[in-house]
Amino acid sequence: MNVLDTAPDARVGIDVGGTWIKGALVNLETGAPAGEVLHLPTPAGGTVEAVADTLERLVGELGAPGTAAGVAIPSIVQQGVAWSAANMDHSWVGLDVQAHLGARLGLPVSVVNDADAAGIAEARYGAGKGRGGVVLVLTLGTGIGSALIVDGTLVPNFELGHLEVAGYKAESVASAVVREREGLGWDEYAERLQQYLSHVEFLFSPDLIIVGGGISACSNEYLPRLSLRTPVVPAVLQNAAGVVGAALQSAASRVGPLSLAV
Known part of the structure; x- marks a missing residue:
């Protein structure tokens, strides 16, 4: 029920x-x-x-x-x-x-x-509504938040922002705040995000990746520059x-x- x-x-x-x-x-x-x-x-x-x-x-x-x-x-x-x-x-x-x-x-x-909280909201009402399988929600902000939902059930405290990629903590090189602080263009930022998401995709094989946080409002600037097997879509509920x-x-x-x- x-x-x-x-x-x-x-x-x-x-x-x-x-x-x-x-x-x-x-x-x-x-x-x-x-x-x-x-x-x-x-x-x-x-x-x-x-x-x-x-x-x-x-x-x-x-x-x-x-x-x-x-x-x-x-x-x-x-x-x-x-x-x-x-x-x-x-x-x-x-x-x-x-x-x-x-x-x-x-x-x-x-x-x-x-x-x-952001993940279960997107899974229930937003971009993941009606989707089964493995749904990964990432929030790009000061750091990188993450939530994993498997067939409608949350796996709590899934801290993927702390994964190490190329010798660095992922959120120290690919968060939205890092892009602003370092003045990265969208091509350069998408390249960093591609490296991170490719690593996540290899480890967890999600069926859908939802990207949220304030930067989701600019998703048309970086999502088309990504190349992944997994569909990647912007969050619907945003802030x-x-x-x-x-x-x-x-x-x-x-x-x-x-x-x-x-």
Whole structure:
């Protein structure tokens, strides 16, 4: 049974980033935010309590009291506990974030890795909708986030941005921020992305690769320059994917294991 068959129609989704914390009430039938996606600045330093204060404010502004919330964070997440902290304070590491935020917000809270949130949103509502097999979602931004979905089931914390390619960590040479910082033209950037994606394709043989992150808006500049056996398509949900995926994860966590089958 699809988990969404027994889930409420809407959940709060929150995406905690290094610069902005975004949130919305998400319609789980359509995968669309039910209203505006609100943005609040991420507190400097990204400490647990400062972020929790911002989440309280955000939930209040969304006007959805009592609604369960999903929170996507830039961390490896196992059973609600954070085991890394990208662009956040080290105090997150080892914390039961799910329990802590649940207590602070007074709501049922489900916590998920931010790339996993974007991945499950694209698989359920976006470019991967209706696709079986192995779907790989990559977000090109400050680093490279990744999510792997196999026949509708998420493989959590799939950190492919840390793969080594030609002696370098992949996200240190092929992220969107690196392209901007080094002033790379699209040909040169596509060459780096080609090398990375060819390596990923060889290791995992995906049936579909979805490229997201802010750079997906410019996909016509670099995707036509790639040559892979696997189809590579731009993400559909773009910057709302983390918010939508967090809400979806919240619904799934209340009724059973996450399945993305339509």
